[in-house]
Amino acid sequence: MVQVQEAAFDLGAELDSFGTGLADMGAIVSFTGVVRDVDGGLEAMEIEHYPGMTAKALEAIAADAMGRWSLGGVKIIHRFGRLVPGDQIMMVATAARHRKDAFEAAEFLMDYLKSRAPFWKKEHLKDGAQWVAARGEDEDALRRW
Amino acid sequence: MVQVQEAAFDLGAELDSFGTGLADMGAIVSFTGVVRDVDGGLEAMEIEHYPGMTAKALEAIAADAMGRWSLGGVKIIHRFGRLVPGDQIMMVATAARHRKDAFEAAEFLMDYLKSRAPFWKKEHLKDGAQWVAARGEDEDALRRW
Amino acid sequence: MDVLYFAWVRERIGLPKERVETSAETVRDLVAELVAREERYEAAFADLSALRVAVDQELSDFDAPLGDAREVAFFPPMTGG
Amino acid sequence: MDVLYFAWVRERIGLPKERVETSAETVRDLVAELVAREERYEAAFADLSALRVAVDQELSDFDAPLGDAREVAFFPPMTGG
Numbered sequence: 001m002v003q004v005q006e007a008a009f010d011l012g013a014e015l016d017s018f019g020t021g022l023a024d025m026g027a028i029v030s031f032t033g034v035v036r037d038v039d040g041g042l043e044a045m046e047i048e049h050y051p052g053m054t055a056k057a058l059e060a061i062a063a064d065a066m067g068r069w070s071l072g073g074v075k076i077i078h079r080f081g082r083l084v085p086g087d088q089i090m091m092v093a094t095a096a097r098h099r100k101d102a103f104e105a106a107e108f109l110m111d112y113l114k115s116r117a118p119f120w121k122k123e124h125l126k127d128g129a130q131w132v133a134a135r136g137e138d139e140d141a142l143r144r145w
Numbered sequence: 146m147v148q149v150q151e152a153a154f155d156l157g158a159e160l161d162s163f164g165t166g167l168a169d170m171g172a173i174v175s176f177t178g179v180v181r182d183v184d185g186g187l188e189a190m191e192i193e194h195y196p197g198m199t200a201k202a203l204e205a206i207a208a209d210a211m212g213r214w215s216l217g218g219v220k221i222i223h224r225f226g227r228l229v230p231g232d233q234i235m236m237v238a239t240a241a242r243h244r245k246d247a248f249e250a251a252e253f254l255m256d257y258l259k260s261r262a263p264f265w266k267k268e269h270l271k272d273g274a275q276w277v278a279a280r281g282e283d284e285d286a287l288r289r290w
Numbered sequence: 291m292d293v294l295y296f297a298w299v300r301e302r303i304g305l306p307k308e309r310v311e312t313s314a315e316t317v318r319d320l321v322a323e324l325v326a327r328e329e330r331y332e333a334a335f336a337d338l339s340a341l342r343v344a345v346d347q348e349l350s351d352f353d354a355p356l357g358d359a360r361e362v363a364f365f366p367p368m369t370g371g
Numbered sequence: 372m373d374v375l376y377f378a379w380v381r382e383r384i385g386l387p388k389e390r391v392e393t394s395a396e397t398v399r400d401l402v403a404e405l406v407a408r409e410e411r412y413e414a415a416f417a418d419l420s421a422l423r424v425a426v427d428q429e430l431s432d433f434d435a436p437l438g439d440a441r442e443v444a445f446f447p448p449m450t451g452g
Contacts, residue, residue, distance in 0.1 A: 012157010134448035
């Protein structure tokens with residue numbers, strides 16, 4: 001259900017294996033986060049995490065989603081380490097009978113991942129490095145649920 | 146941007162090719178619809194469409210989404226013909242800088258696909274065949290947008 | 291003009307497409323002409339609220355003028371996705 | 372107890388983890404003990420509203436009792452996803 005890893009993942013293969021055996025689930029939603037170089041100066045994105053806590057925190061978020069919506073399954077993969085623009089950082093996938101459940105659960109997972117999973121991003125720019133600040137709107141997004 | 150086809154599609158390969166060249170888009174959302182056998186008696190799902198109109202209708206829906214949200218791209222694939230439980234019927238994918246745009250646009254595409262694209266489903270059950278009726282809640286879903 | 295039928299409308303009428311010579315001014319007038327022909331048309335068009343129409347491959351409504359339309363299609367509410 | 376630091380908290384304090392002997396009753400008391408030690412702790416803990424804390428790998432708050440906690444971690448607001 002949850003993978004925390006340094007290695008890249010194959011989104012297509014992950015979604016295929018996720019969908020297999022869920023034939024009574026009509027709706028599968030995925031979200032993929034990609035490192036983006038907004039201002040053109042990003043050399044790398046370093047992702048730090050809290051090894052002892054990360055998998056547990058993600059599993060708790062996944063279990064929370066399973067309890068709130070009628071889902072056939074949830075998958076979360078999150079990478080750590082040094083990534084470059086264009087690299088996939090993470091993915092979530094949800095499977096449900098109805099598309100509304102699959103969409104809402106995927107958005108919920110993302111909102112919680114952003115602000116409640118112990119990851120921190122550091123941008124390595126051409127002219128220095130800086131930690132990415134949490135955004136107020138990400139914290140606000142949790143109030144929906 | 147839009148494909149209407151009888152053949153199966155490879156979700157992973159489609160998402161990979163969709164994401165390529167969108168490196169400044171941090172958020173990619175996909176929805177995949179799968180034929181489900183809710184009551185255990187479904188032998189096949191036959192999907193009829195209106196060849197002269199289908200691609201145009203899907204392109205109009207995709208263009209509408211591009212106009213309403215800040216998106217880097219939209220992809221729609223919808224199959225027709227005879228499918229069996231577990232087969233993928235269709236997919237949409239959206240790419241955006243921000244996850245909210247990608248999620249909302251994908252939900253919008255699905256809501257419009259359900260009720261405004263010229264496809265009709267016929268269920269072939271063990272004991273006969275029947276056309277799938279449109280659901281009031283699918284029509285209601287359009288009012289959100 | 292070409293008149294197309296899909297899904298159960300096609301099945302009730304018994305054909306997917308036909309050529310119709312008409313001077314109907316609106317979709318509704320065209321339906322009335324078809325219904326007057328044969329019982330299978332009457333059966334297909336019995337409840338217009340259960341039907342949708344496209345004029346020249348654009349969703350339209352039953353009061354739309356036909357003008358120079360070359361293609362009119364009748365079908366049940368769509369069930370894509 | 373083990374005290375862990377992540378992201379810029381780790382960088383300011385200059386280490387990722389240390390063993391701390393303490394009888395602090397709450398997280399806030401533990402922070403006060405650390406701040407009293409050296410300037411780099413004072414710099415790291417200058418604004419508690421900019422920090423988050425986990426006690427035994429569960430998100431917690433600064434007024435939480437430490438009890439028999441074996442691991443306390445300090446870090447900035449998380450930026451996953």
